[in-house]
Amino acid sequence: MSKKVSIKDIAKLTNTSITTVSFVLNGKGHISKEISKKILDTAKEIGYEPNRMAIGLRTGVSKVIGLVVENIGGPFFGEMSKVIEAEAEKSGYRIIYCSTDNQVNKGKEAIRMLTQQLVDGYIITPFKGLEEEVLKLIDQGKPVVLVDGYFPGLNISHVLVDNYNSVLKAVNCFIEGGYRNIGFVTSDLDLIQLDERLSGYKSALISNGIKENPALIFKLPYLLDKSEGLKQIKTFINTHPEMDAILFTTNYLGVMGIICVKELGLHIPQDLAFISFDDTEIFSVYPPGITTIQQPVYQIAKYGIDILLSQMKGSTPENAATKLQIASNLIERGSTVAKNES
């Protein structure tokens, strides 16, 4: 087994000092051409690769970004992570991924682990209960950007979709199509994103003179297993035959909604008009096409990583938080065709 080579080995082989090798490899100092060439040749010959950990130890810069999301396996976060990774790589950064499942202890643990790894910056999907840890990071001067959420009242950079207006627009789409009894299926998670989606729903009803019916708002417990979740959604749909439209506030809820509708033998949009948050492939394929609120995933990710990179370069003044809420795109398909046309 060949042991890993360090600059020490190169120094020994070329009868120079460690310092000289380091200078040659990094183009610094004043080193003669002959010695430089000898060192570079030797380095190549023995397959030298810099030890990133040692560099980080010395410089305090790890060139690693910590990415904390709800679930790296989900379509939204998966797509977002791809963009972030690609952009980070252009600047020489690598990513460590963590999933929290929106659980406070997992979130804290993820941040603790990343801190131990001395990551240079953090991109975090925040939720209630993580305020203290995130503020601690900022206190230590670590760049932090929040994505897909934020902490109300705290001055921290964040990028997310405009949840309120996204749902407002979607519900208005139902109403313009003649639908009045609009169901709203969300999660019981205490997330600001979901709060704002609910606010958008309520505002749309109010501004159209429709009385809000609390019975048509259903909060599915987050930690249920899938079959139990499906059962509860089916029950919700069945117990409200007057409901003529339904909106799901996340992609996994939307997919579950499709399954329920199929299993109940309902027709979209004749029996039930349908909109889901997040445009997943299945929504474009499932007949007659499901109208979706398409999040600007690319932009959220791009802005998020750009803001973080500029903070890490120090080119952004301290305590100048950048806060962005980006408009979504309502993709209208067959599931929201107007009543009299269907």
Add this chain to the structure above:
DNA sequence: ATCTGATAAATGACGTGGAC
């Protein structure tokens, strides 16, 4: 006095070995 080419030593966090 000034410039070149090179180096020793300090630095960073922390587990380990040896001394007491």
Add this chain to the structure above:
DNA sequence: GTCCACGTCATTTATCAGAT
């Protein structure tokens, strides 16, 4: 059982010898 020096590894500062 406590404690400090040491090894890990690459970078950087301060510095030195020798040449101009």
